[in-house]
Amino acid sequence: MIHWMKEKLEQIGTTCELADLGTQELEGKTVKLPPVLLGTLGTDSAKKTLLVYGHLDVQPAAKSDGWDTEPFELVEKDGKLFGRGSSDDKGPVLCWLHAIRAAQKNNIELPVNIKFCFEGMEESGSVGLPELLEREKDRFLAGVDFVCISDSYWLGTKKPCLTYGLRGICSFFVEVTGIKQDLHSGVFGGVIHEPLQDLMWVMAQLTTVDNRIRIPGLYDQVAPLSAAEEKTYDDIEFDVTEFRESVGASKLPTEDKKTLLLRRWREPSLAFHGIEGAFYGPGEKTVIPSKVIGKFSIRIVPDMDPETVNRLTVEYLNKVWAERGSPNTFKPRPGHSAKPWVVDVNDSNFLAGARAMKRVHGVEPDRIREGCSIPITLTFQELTGKSVLLLPLGAADDMAHSQNEKNNKWNYVEGVKTLLAYIMELGSA
């Protein structure tokens, strides 16, 4: 994907380079990381410079997960473009390409220089990218005035928005072992401390039925909500019933608009992802698994920091494990983590984005936060010292990370217009 994109960028006149990220230790093997694509389009010192970030890697997907179509073939149906990455994040990356091509075709001079940073490891924690950007601080990143990332979603399906905050993430692995290999459950059942039994019990201690986290001290770190900030939630257009129906739930832990949005954007949450090492196929397999690894992650918000979250979580896991009293071996460990991010919604970069959206859609966009994590946002902000704008193009029901991911054709086309309008607005920002 990186090489494919390099060609496309070169075709529109971009000077490209591939930055090597070295290798990664993965499941005991040393694997080569994909390079990062760095591009420079325009070097006019009279113009300001926009840095565009996107990613070309995607979440895992297989038709057998429950897709209606092959996830790695783009299929157009009912005005929707189905395919893994159509919305997260290959689609938006292509919108940048279309926008610039449209300007070139119509002999419109871009009022800013553009730099591109496209990576292939976002879904795996952007391994190596922060270190690369650190090294490029005084070279590739020098002279950047604005940063724009189009890798999030509208709050609903109709009204555009700009994103000023993101949650961070701390992911965890909980390994339980105790027998040297899988055992026949008939022959050994009843006289073994089963690792899977221990693991499920421990995982069940982490949350309440309403999805509140039981780790002591975790909520204490959340920044207090001022009356002024709370008031901004009143104006946000968000239909709880439509949201509930879109996810297919019969009831939500809260159905109050403000509480629900606060829980998605401004409070931590804990989600369970699965178990490695146990039987996962259809049908039955009467075996006692010997080594199981539970996977969960905690989304974090200001002023939580990953180090404290990791420490509190591992401490709590060790405490409940001690209460469990199992002779098995218990190894909780943090996986990748990312800090939360929040910024000022009134800087020139945000205002240019707002004007562009109003020009294309005819309405003032909502200012929202997101529950997900794009850790590189904070890295760009810290290294350039400039404003980072999250400019979402896709609708809330695009189903990123899920089955049948799609991008509405309408959003895709309007998205191209929005990005070009934003580039033009930056000329007077």
Place this chain on the structure above:
Amino acid sequence: MIHWMKEKLEQIGTTCELADLGTQELEGKTVKLPPVLLGTLGTDSAKKTLLVYGHLDVQPAAKSDGWDTEPFELVEKDGKLFGRGSSDDKGPVLCWLHAIRAAQKNNIELPVNIKFCFEGMEESGSVGLPELLEREKDRFLAGVDFVCISDSYWLGTKKPCLTYGLRGICSFFVEVTGIKQDLHSGVFGGVIHEPLQDLMWVMAQLTTVDNRIRIPGLYDQVAPLSAAEEKTYDDIEFDVTEFRESVGASKLPTEDKKTLLLRRWREPSLAFHGIEGAFYGPGEKTVIPSKVIGKFSIRIVPDMDPETVNRLTVEYLNKVWAERGSPNTFKPRPGHSAKPWVVDVNDSNFLAGARAMKRVHGVEPDRIREGCSIPITLTFQELTGKSVLLLPLGAADDMAHSQNEKNNKWNYVEGVKTLLAYIMELGSA
């Protein structure tokens, strides 16, 4: 496998037929069941008739599960024959073939007629076989005097034994749904009742840390242990330390020989097998699974019956689910089940087996039970009205159902001798 074996049986003079079992509904599809191989070797009305049962299907296996060699290639190493089915149950089936070939090669006349019943669905609950045998009661099964099954294991690695009891099994599926598809854990985390969270909590209510079952009424059904029966456990050769070391555990729920054997053979146990629908691969996938199915099974003993166990278990699951108070959809359902089996150790079939073992190994075999289930044992006993002997050939550490399943070359060769000795002993039984 069934067709392969048919050829082998025909080569030793067996008249074979393939009994059709029809179809099965599996995961929404209609699939054809493998036929059952019925063979008749000898029809001398002056001789008694032995029925031999075995199965040619095996448990699932992949090298990536942690095998040192390809599971479906037979590999000889250090006097051991590694491969899926080497011990459960392709190896023992081949021993019957070798035994009869050995007699034929040495012009030894077999003192009994032999009938063979080899199936291909044992590891999936012998679907269709009980109904077939019911239909064959007055034809193929008519005139059978003895039944022998070689599909279990020695209690240790050195001393042979005969098996007079088996546990039954009730397997269960617990399905939790609540959202229409997998969701991004950042975007939706905190405002969803997660099915996986509910499932792990419910599963954790089924047992204690020491692997005792928490379902009310379950232990009440277990047949009382008489003083005489309890005394038979004193003489059984069983080394708890060796057992603990063979499974690789640091500690067992009980390390008292008698209590441990009673728990394996004479008490129910509950084992967790895994979860379908959640993330199971290595690494991370930050998704909230939408539909998860927990899998566990309960091994049952006399006088427990599957109907009562299924009812008590589903009632308990529904009770803890009500306590949970989740709005998600909860569907517990029983899977396949099999009754337990126990017989008299002093009938002529058992005594012939004991004499054969003494002749080959020079020692009186232990009389043991097994924790696992071979439900067809009971079917044969009920339909023929005759004694069923379980005559194990493999060692306790053969790792049936697990990684690196093997059969010791020594057990394999002595097994052939034992089966032939047993056939010859039946001549005077």
